[in-house]
Amino acid sequence: MNMNLYSRGDKTFVWLNMFLVTLFTLSTLYPFIYIAAVSFSSGFAASSGKVVLTPINATMAAYNYVMNEPQFWISYRNTFIYTIGGTIMSLLFIIPGAYALSRPQLYGRRFWNLMVAFTMWFNAGLIPFFLNMRDLGLLDSYFGIIIGFAVNGFNLILLRNFFENIPQSFEEAARMDGANEFQVLWKVYLPLSKPAIATVALFCIVSRWNGFFWAMVLLKDDDKVPLQVWLRFIISELQDDEEFSSTLVDAAYSFETVSAAIIVCSIIPVLLVYPFLQKYFNKGILLGGVKE
Amino acid sequence: MSGVILDKVVKRYGAVEVVHAIDLTVEPQEFVVLVGPSGCGKSTTLRMIAGLEEISDGTVEIDGRVVNRVAPKDRDVAMVFQNYALYPHLNVADNIAFGLRIRRTPKAEVLASIEEVAGILGLTEYLDRRPADLSGGQRQRVAMGRAIVRHPKVFLFDEPLSNLDAKLRTQMRAEIKRLHKRLGVTSVYVTHDQVEAMTLADRIVVMQDGHIEQIGTPMDLFLNPVNTFVAGFIGSPPMNQIEAIVEGGADAPRATFAGQSIALPKLDELSSRVGEKVTIGIRPEHAKIEPAGADAISVELDLVETLGSEALLHTTLAGNPFIIKAETGGDVEHLNQVTQFWAGPETIKVFDGKTGRAFGHPATSYQGGS
Amino acid sequence: MPDETRFQRVLFVLRRDWQLYLMLAPTVIWLLLFLYKPMYGLQIAFKDYSIFRGIAASPWVGLEHFHTLFGSDQFVRAVKNTVIISAFSLLFGFPVPILLALMFNEILHKTFKKTAQTIVYLPHFISSVIIAGIVITAFSPSVGIINYLISWLGFEPIYFLTKPEWFRPIFIGTGIWQEAGFSSIVYLAAIAGVSPTLYESAVVDGASRWQMMWKITLPSIMTTIIIMLIIRIGNLLEVSFEMIILLYQPATFETADVVNTWIYRQGLQGGQYDLAAAAGLFNAVVAFVLVIAANSLSKRYSRTSLW
Numbered sequence: 003m004n005m006n007l008y009s010r011g012d013k014t015f016v017w018l019n020m021f022l023v024t025l026f027t028l029s030t031l032y033p034f035i036y037i038a039a040v041s042f043s044s045g046f047a048a049s050s051g052k053v054v055l056t057p058i059n060a061t062m063a064a065y066n067y068v069m070n071e072p073q074f075w076i077s078y079r080n081t082f083i084y085t086i087g088g089t090i091m092s093l094l095f096i097i098p099g100a101y102a103l104s105r106p107q108l109y110g111r112r113f114w115n116l117m118v119a120f121t122m123w124f125n126a127g128l129i130p131f132f133l134n135m136r137d138l139g140l141l142d143s144y145f146g147i148i149i150g151f152a153v154n155g156f157n158l159i160l161l162r163n164f165f166e167n168i169p170q171s172f173e174e175a176a177r178m179d180g181a182n183e184f185q186v187l188w189k190v191y192l193p194l195s196k197p198a199i200a201t202v203a204l205f206c207i208v209s210r211w212n213g214f215f216w217a218m219v220l221l222k223d224d225d226k227v228p229l230q231v232w233l234r235f236i237i238s239e240l241q242d243d244e245e246f247s248s249t250l251v252d253a254a255y256s257f258e259t260v261s262a263a264i265i266v267c268s269i270i271p272v273l274l275v276y277p278f279l280q281k282y283f284n285k286g287i288l289l290g291g292v293k294e
Numbered sequence: 295m296s297g298v299i300l301d302k303v304v305k306r307y308g309a310v311e312v313v314h315a316i317d318l319t320v321e322p323q324e325f326v327v328l329v330g331p332s333g334c335g336k337s338t339t340l341r342m343i344a345g346l347e348e349i350s351d352g353t354v355e356i357d358g359r360v361v362n363r364v365a366p367k368d369r370d371v372a373m374v375f376q377n378y379a380l381y382p383h384l385n386v387a388d389n390i391a392f393g394l395r396i397r398r399t400p401k402a403e404v405l406a407s408i409e410e411v412a413g414i415l416g417l418t419e420y421l422d423r424r425p426a427d428l429s430g431g432q433r434q435r436v437a438m439g440r441a442i443v444r445h446p447k448v449f450l451f452d453e454p455l456s457n458l459d460a461k462l463r464t465q466m467r468a469e470i471k472r473l474h475k476r477l478g479v480t481s482v483y484v485t486h487d488q489v490e491a492m493t494l495a496d497r498i499v500v501m502q503d504g505h506i507e508q509i510g511t512p513m514d515l516f517l518n519p520v521n522t523f524v525a526g527f528i529g530s531p532p533m534n535q536i537e538a539i540v541e542g543g544a545d546a547p548r549a550t551f552a553g554q555s556i557a558l559p560k561l562d563e564l565s566s567r568v569g570e571k572v573t574i575g576i577r578p579e580h581a582k583i584e585p586a587g588a589d590a591i592s593v594e595l596d597l598v599e600t601l602g603s604e605a606l607l608h609t610t611l612a613g614n615p616f617i618i619k620a621e622t623g624g625d626v627e628h629l630n631q632v633t634q635f636w637a638g639p640e641t642i643k644v645f646d647g648k649t650g651r652a653f654g655h656p657a658t659s660y661q662g663g664s
Numbered sequence: 665m666p667d668e669t670r671f672q673r674v675l676f677v678l679r680r681d682w683q684l685y686l687m688l689a690p691t692v693i694w695l696l697l698f699l700y701k702p703m704y705g706l707q708i709a710f711k712d713y714s715i716f717r718g719i720a721a722s723p724w725v726g727l728e729h730f731h732t733l734f735g736s737d738q739f740v741r742a743v744k745n746t747v748i749i750s751a752f753s754l755l756f757g758f759p760v761p762i763l764l765a766l767m768f769n770e771i772l773h774k775t776f777k778k779t780a781q782t783i784v785y786l787p788h789f790i791s792s793v794i795i796a797g798i799v800i801t802a803f804s805p806s807v808g809i810i811n812y813l814i815s816w817l818g819f820e821p822i823y824f825l826t827k828p829e830w831f832r833p834i835f836i837g838t839g840i841w842q843e844a845g846f847s848s849i850v851y852l853a854a855i856a857g858v859s860p861t862l863y864e865s866a867v868v869d870g871a872s873r874w875q876m877m878w879k880i881t882l883p884s885i886m887t888t889i890i891i892m893l894i895i896r897i898g899n900l901l902e903v904s905f906e907m908i909i910l911l912y913q914p915a916t917f918e919t920a921d922v923v924n925t926w927i928y929r930q931g932l933q934g935g936q937y938d939l940a941a942a943a944g945l946f947n948a949v950v951a952f953v954l955v956i957a958a959n960s961l962s963k964r965y966s967r968t969s970l971w
Contacts, residue, residue, distance in 0.1 A: 008873075011872050012873045015770070023771060026764065026767075026780075027779075030784050030787060030841065034786075037801070050806070051811070096691070099687065099690065099691030101684075103688065114688060117692070121700075123951075123956070127702075127706070127941065127944025127945065127947065128927050128932065128940070130703070130941055131698075132931075133719070133937060153695065158691070182683055184683055211791070214792065214793050215906045233794070234793045234910065237797045258801065262801070265797055265798070268791070269794060276786065279789065280785065
């Protein structure tokens with residue numbers, strides 16, 4: 003609509019609204035800019051609270067420190083292992099599972115769906131899950147983290163709903179053409195479901211990349227921990243670590259700049275997949291209503 | 295060539311029976327159309343032949359073999375779906391070849407088949423296109439191509455034209471008919487559109503509420519509907535139906551309604567029905583406006599719809615709508631003056647007032663239309 | 665077929681659809697192994713669990729752990745904190761995404777709208793460790809921007825994260841900051857479904873944009889709002905305890921410790937598995953009742969079940 007057609011009251015309303023949205027947006031954006039600014043500032047400037055918007059005494063010192071810290075590379079590598087391995091594992095379970103659950107001819111379909119849904123309503127809790135992982139011998143192992151969180155009810159149901167909304171005639175046509183169930187899934191349903199699968203894959207990637215609690219609980223070996231666990235260690239443990247602080251007194255970096263630098267390094271991959279995420283999550287959230 | 299035989303076929307969903315013990319024999323090379331209002335069980339019946347629905351009771355035979363528990367792919371039938379179900383990620387050639395490739399047909403043979411089918415359907419220049427880039431009629435043709443490429447024993451069509459606009463529908467209808475003539479494959483076709491049924495079918499099966507009401511050639515159904523349902527379903531516009539009381543004897547039976555009376559055909563059954571309620575049926579084509587004979591029925595004219603060479607006169611008779619199809623002769627003015635019509639007794643159908651079943655089957659010669 | 669037994673029926677279906685079952689099997693096995701087996705393990709809530717004896721062989725102790733739990737000041741405090749934090753999160757957090765969606769809807773400039781949305785959705789995808797890191801830095805007494813502002817205004821800096829009275833506002837505010845943008849998507853989608861003709865006829869009738877927002881947009885998305893509210897009530901106890909673990913410290917346990925953080929400390933850090941499992945069972949049962957209640961509420965209200 004044309005702004006010129008607006009009354010004065012409407013114009014005021016539109017501008018005020020724009021102002022408020024801008025304010026909210028900036029308050030969301032500011033912390034990220036601030037962290038980036040801190041990471042490029044000198045340790046002294048950061049520790050004395052001088053950084054507000056732009057780097058003060060700009061330096062790469064914090065990044066140098068981080069890059070030279072072997073644990074950074076170890077945990078970065080581990081995060082990649084968990085993210086890629088976990089996402090592939092999830093898709094291997096979820097895609098065929100969701101397809102089977104979406105087929106009306108599946109005998110006992112209500113029961114199987116209830117079995118999935120029930121896990122979303124009732125959760126045994128932290129302790130039994132942990133003891134179970136221990137009993138299965140999955141503590142302190144890459145495989146444990148990758149397999150232990152492979153299936154997620156929300157993603158499974160999201161994909162199932164998408165499959166359900168693909169007209170049944172595609173499956174029927176393929177079946178009459180002689181395709182078996184695997185061929186129907188692989189040659190017809192997968193190509194038709196690219197956006198839904200991309201959504202689920204991106205959700206998996208993000209949750210794997212960000213996951214920290216269970217990694218912290220299940221992994222003891224420093225060689226296996228992901229980036230988030232190490233970052234948490236830096237933030238919460240090193241802050242009060244006198245040795246770390248004292249070695250840093252005269253350095254060009256400080257506790258603040260180092261943790262900011264790790265945060266920046268950890269956010270960058272998320273920012274890289276974010277455009278793809280954004281393309282799909284609008285759809286993904288609303289998959290229930292998607293029609294071809 | 296092979297036929298399809300349905301023997302007391304029943305479909306139940308849980309306790310609800312939607313198709314009740316249907317018997318139907320489709321002769322080899324025959325084109326049979328199942329027609330009826332939505333929910334009448336016609337699609338379910340077709341899908342049971344295809345193997346997409348389980349058969350609850352009875353048997354389906356294709357080419358002399360009972361197929362109740364044969365998977366769809368092993369029944370050697372092909373189906374055209376209402377929404378075509380063209381794979382959007384494949385181009386026309388790959389859509390047509392999908393079934394052949396799944397069945398591991400040798401490459402050279404696949405290519406030859408695509409070419410042949412594309413030639414038959416006039417799709418040769420579109421083989422590289424995706425379904426999204428095709429017009430409705432072209433998509434429809436691809437869907438048929440996918441069916442004929444496999445040389446199945448039976449073609450099944452599930453309302454294949456209902457997604458097209460009126461003009462394309464007429465065009466594709468003719469094309470399907472031509473294709474059937476050329477290939478001579480046994481076909482079962484489902485539609486809710488009686489015009490499609492009339493124009494395409496060798497025989498029409500009229501269904502309602504999971505029952506078969508009547509099976510017959512299009513002309514058969516038009517002239518001799520077995521009950522008021524078929525009479526009201528076949529023909530465009532459908533047969534006018536008037537509730538009336540039988541009078542007179544077997545020699546000169548008449549029907550009276552709202553103070554008027556009309557001569558009925560001489561049917562044996564009528565003699566015992568004097569004083570009873572019946573429904574009389576008069577096709578719009580059989581109601582003549584001129585010359586108005588002695589036996590004329592008065593009507594109140596509401597509206598004249600001009601179609602060109604013909605016009606539909608919407609009138610009111612005994613409080614109910616009554617439609618007359620008349621020739622315009624290039625001038626509609628005189629139609630605006632119509633106050634009465636007459637209909638030869640031999641063209642009038644009489645139905646039982648309670649059951650709706652038609653009395654007798656008088657030998658009528660077709661006189662209506664033009 | 666008419667005269668077949670249930671067994672024959674199953675056999676037939678299995679033979680016909682075995683491929684589907686093959687596809688379903690990994691998921692079902694996974695669910696049994698990783699989610700249903702722990703439910704079996706929940707019995708330690710009623711046992712004197714010993715690692716050496718294992719779950720099955722540990723002796724039963726009845727409701728002893730529950731007596732211990734409700735006799736413990738710390739646990740009762742954790743329950744209280746859970747309820748308070750949840751309730752306030754709902755009270756303050758629920759309206760924000762709706763307001764945000766209404767505001768986004770009023771923005772005419774497409775690029776500006778898209779950019780703003782891109783930015784406010786972002787925090788949802790950032791790990792809680794990083795969000796906590798940002799919060800800790802921002803509220804730090806020495807380097808934080810908040811205390812920078814406070815001192816600039818001439819007040820004494822506050823060490824926010826050690827002050828029990830500040831924990832809940834900071835935690836709830838962080839939650840809103842992180843999730844409000846992303847949660848607005850649902851409402852924006854609902855708004856997108858409102859027929860434009862409603863607005864056009866309102867414009868013809870001389871309505872202002874402000875009036876249209878309150879009289880057309882808001883009522884049109886009421887169903888969505890109520891369904892989301894019901895879902896939120898169903899998940900009331902799902903406090904994001906990961907974030908609490910990252911933000912709290914012994915000094916703030918008084919207001920910050922919730923049931924799951926208590927379980928984490930007692931069970932996973934302290935090794936009192938049976939007692940912690942009992943607390944978890946209590947939490948899960950209450951949550952389950954809430955979810956079921958919410959679902960039946962939504963069925964009644966919208967005639968659509970949530971799942």
